[in-house]
Amino acid sequence: MRTLTLNRLLWICGALLAVLFVVVVLALKVGAVPISMTDLAWNLVRVIVGRDTQLSSEYGLIIFGLRLPRIVLGIFVGAALSVSGAGFQALLRNPLADPYVLGVSSGGSFGAILALIFLPYMPLVTPLAAFVAATATVAMVFFLGRRQGQLDNTTLLLAGVITNSFFSAVIIFLMTTLKGGEDRGMLYWLMGDLSTPLAASVRWMFGLGLIIGIGAIYTTAADLNLITMGEREAMHLGVDVTRVKLVVYVSASLLTGLAVSVSGAIGFVGLLVPHAMRLLFGSDYRVLIPTSAIGGAIAVVVADTLARKVVAPTELPVGAVLAIFGAPFFLYLLRRRLA
Amino acid sequence: MSGTENYVSIEVARGTEKQTAATVRLSVEQASYAYHSRGNTAPVFTLAATTFSARQREIVTILGPNASGKSTLLKLIAGALEPLSGRVELEGFETSRLDARTRAQRIAMVHQESQLLFPARAWEYVLQGRHPYGRMLRFETEEDVNIAENAMAQVGAKHLRDRWMHEISGGEKQRVILARALAQQPLLLLLDEPTLHLDIGAQVDLLERLRQLAAENRYTVVVVTHELSLAAEFADQVVLMHKGKCLRVGTPAEVYRRDLLEQVFEAPLDVDLGPEGRPRVHIRGAKPPG
Numbered sequence: 001m002r003t004l005t006l007n008r009l010l011w012i013c014g015a016l017l018a019v020l021f022v023v024v025v026l027a028l029k030v031g032a033v034p035i036s037m038t039d040l041a042w043n044l045v046r047v048i049v050g051r052d053t054q055l056s057s058e059y060g061l062i063i064f065g066l067r068l069p070r071i072v073l074g075i076f077v078g079a080a081l082s083v084s085g086a087g088f089q090a091l092l093r094n095p096l097a098d099p100y101v102l103g104v105s106s107g108g109s110f111g112a113i114l115a116l117i118f119l120p121y122m123p124l125v126t127p128l129a130a131f132v133a134a135t136a137t138v139a140m141v142f143f144l145g146r147r148q149g150q151l152d153n154t155t156l157l158l159a160g161v162i163t164n165s166f167f168s169a170v171i172i173f174l175m176t177t178l179k180g181g182e183d184r185g186m187l188y189w190l191m192g193d194l195s196t197p198l199a200a201s202v203r204w205m206f207g208l209g210l211i212i213g214i215g216a217i218y219t220t221a222a223d224l225n226l227i228t229m230g231e232r233e234a235m236h237l238g239v240d241v242t243r244v245k246l247v248v249y250v251s252a253s254l255l256t257g258l259a260v261s262v263s264g265a266i267g268f269v270g271l272l273v274p275h276a277m278r279l280l281f282g283s284d285y286r287v288l289i290p291t292s293a294i295g296g297a298i299a300v301v302v303a304d305t306l307a308r309k310v311v312a313p314t315e316l317p318v319g320a321v322l323a324i325f326g327a328p329f330f331l332y333l334l335r336r337r338l339a
Numbered sequence: 340m341s342g343t344e345n346y347v348s349i350e351v352a353r354g355t356e357k358q359t360a361a362t363v364r365l366s367v368e369q370a371s372y373a374y375h376s377r378g379n380t381a382p383v384f385t386l387a388a389t390t391f392s393a394r395q396r397e398i399v400t401i402l403g404p405n406a407s408g409k410s411t412l413l414k415l416i417a418g419a420l421e422p423l424s425g426r427v428e429l430e431g432f433e434t435s436r437l438d439a440r441t442r443a444q445r446i447a448m449v450h451q452e453s454q455l456l457f458p459a460r461a462w463e464y465v466l467q468g469r470h471p472y473g474r475m476l477r478f479e480t481e482e483d484v485n486i487a488e489n490a491m492a493q494v495g496a497k498h499l500r501d502r503w504m505h506e507i508s509g510g511e512k513q514r515v516i517l518a519r520a521l522a523q524q525p526l527l528l529l530l531d532e533p534t535l536h537l538d539i540g541a542q543v544d545l546l547e548r549l550r551q552l553a554a555e556n557r558y559t560v561v562v563v564t565h566e567l568s569l570a571a572e573f574a575d576q577v578v579l580m581h582k583g584k585c586l587r588v589g590t591p592a593e594v595y596r597r598d599l600l601e602q603v604f605e606a607p608l609d610v611d612l613g614p615e616g617r618p619r620v621h622i623r624g625a626k627p628p629g
Contacts, residue, residue, distance in 0.1 A: 004478060006478055089456070222477040226470055229453065229455055229464065229467065233448070236450075238441075282463075283458065284463075286476055
C-alpha cells in the first residue's frame with residue numbers, strides 16, 4: 001500500500017506544472033503568425049531579465065498583447081471548470097456530472113447575458129450574476145433529478161440535459177431579440193470561446209474567486225473521499241456531510257459562474273480532466289483537486305491552441321475542439337478502466 | 340508510537356475513567372422514537388420505550404422480522420437519531436450528544452455495503468477508518484497504516500490488501516468493511532444485517548470472528564439480524580423486537596419461547612435446547628434429527 005504523503009503530492013503537482021509550462025511555451029509559439037523557437041526563447045529571457053524594451057513592437061503585440069492573455073484566461077477557466085466538475089461528481093454522487101452536462105454552465109451564461117443586457121456598464125455584476133444563476137441551476141437540476149426523495153443518476157443527467165437545452169434556447173432568444181450591451185456572438189455563449197481577454201478591472205476578482213473556490217473545496221478533500229464511498233458511512237466516520245456538501249455546492253457553482261462569465265459554456269473539461277487524473281493518480285480527492293486544477297489548465301490551453309491553429313487564420317470556438325476530442329477520449333478512458 | 344502501544348494506552352485511559360461503568364458499557368434506558376412523514380401528522384412508525392444494557396466483550400443481537408424497529412433502535416444506539424424520550428449512553432455519555440468526530444472514535448457502524456462511486460483498493464477503504472483521528476488533509480501516519488494492517492490481519496483480510504473493492508467476493512468485502520470498523524478502534528461495534536448477502540459459510544465465519552474480536556478487543560458488539568438460528572448460536576443477549584416494541588430481553592434460552600417466536604415471526608416454529616444450553620429453532624414439519 002502506498003499512502004499519500006505531502007512529498008508525493010508535491011512531486012505530482014510539480015510534474016504537472018512542468019507539463020503546463022511546456023504547453024504554455026508551445027501555445028505562445030503556435031498561431032497564425034509563425035514564431036521560431038529561438039526567437040521565442042530569446043525574447044522570453046529578455047522579458048525575464050527586465051530588458052523587454054528590446055522587443056520589436058509587432059512581436060510584443062502578438063505574444064504579450066494577444067497570445068499570453070488568452071493563455072492566462074485558458075488556465076483560469078480550465079482550472080475552474082475541472083475542479084468544479086470533480087466537486088459536482090462527489091456532491092451529486094454521479095461520475096458523469098460536469099457543469100456543462102448538468103446545464104449549470106448554460107444557466108450561468110443566461111445569468112451573465114441578463115447582466116450584460118440590463119447592467120452593461122458594471123463589469124463586476126456579470127460574474128456575480130453568472131454565479132447566482134449557476135447556484136440556482138444546480139438547485140433546480142438537483143430537485144428535478146430526484147425520484148421518490150432519492151437522487152437518481154439517470155434522472156439527474158436527463159434533468160441536466162433538458163435544463164441545458166432550455167437555457168440554450170433562452171440564450172438564443174435573448175441574443176436575437178435584445179442586443180443590449182452584448183456584442184459577443186451567440187456561439188461564444190453556447191460553445192465557449194477564449195477570444196475575449198479578461199478586462200483588467202475584473203482580473204483580480206476572477207483570480208480571487210478562483211483561489212477561494214478551489215481552496216474551499218480542497219479543505220473538504222478528505223471528507224469527499226469518504227462521501228464518495230457512501231454518505232451514511234461518511235456520517236458514521238465523523239464527517240459533517242451537510243456542511244461538506246454545502247461548501248462544495250457553493251464553491252463549485254462559484255467556479256462555474258466565474259468561468260462562464262468570461263468564456264461562455266465550455267463543456268467536457270469538468271468531465272474529462274478529473275477522470276483522466278483519477279486514472280493517472282487514483283481517486284483520492286486530496287490529489288484529485290490540485291491535479292484537476294493544473295490538468296484543466298493544460299487541457300484548455302492545448303485545446304485553444306488547436307482551435308487557433310487548425311483552421312488558421314480563422315479559428316474555432318475552444319468548446320468545439322474540447323467536445324470533438326473529449327467524447328472519444330472519455331470513451332477510451334472508460335474502456336481502459338473496465339479492462 | 341506503534342499502533343498496539345497506542346491501543347493499550349487508550350484502553351488504560353478509558354479503564355481508569357469509570358471503574359464502576361466497566362460492568363455496563365452501553366445503556367439504553369426507555370429510549371423511544373417516532374417517524375413523521377410530514378410536519379404535524381401522526382407518526383408513521385413509532386419505537387416504544389426500549390431498555391437494555393450491555394457490558395464489554397458482550398454480543399447483543401437485536402432480533403426481529405422486517406419493519407419491527409430493529410434499524411431504528413440501532414440508529415438510536417449509534418447516536419444518528421436522538422431519542423424522543425429516554426437515554427442512550429455509552430460509558431456515561433449520551434451518544435446523540437457526542438460530536439461527530441468523537442462519536443466515530445467510539446462507535447463503529449458496519450452497514451450492508453454501499454455502492455462506491457469510484458474504484459478503491461481494499462487498503463484505501465480500511466484506512467478511511469482512521470479518518471476520525473486525522474486533521475484537515477489527513478495524510479496518514481505510519482501509525483494509521485499499522486493500525487489498518489492489524490485490523491486487516493484480525494479479520495483475515497491481509498491477502499486482500501491490494502485488491503480492488505469491486506473485484507472481491509461478498510464475504511471478502513464484508514471482512515474489509517469490518518476491518519475499516521476495527522481501524523476506528525471503537526468501544527462499540529454495530530452491525531446492520533451483516534449476514535444478509537453472505538452464504539452460510541461466510542455467515543458463520545463472520546460471527547465467529549465477531550465473537551473472537553469481542554473477546555480480544557473488549558468490544559461491545561450489537562448485531563441487527565432476522566436470522567433466528569445465527570442469533571441463538573452467537574448472542575450473549577437477545578433483544579426481541581416486534582412491530583416497534585421490544586418484547587423481551589435476555590439470553591437466547593430465555594427469549595426463544597415457541598409461542599413468542601411464532602407470534603413475532605408469524606411462522607410455525609419448534610424450539611428445542613441444543614448443547615451448551617443454546618436453543619435451536621426449526622420450521623415445524625422439518626423434524627429435528629434424532
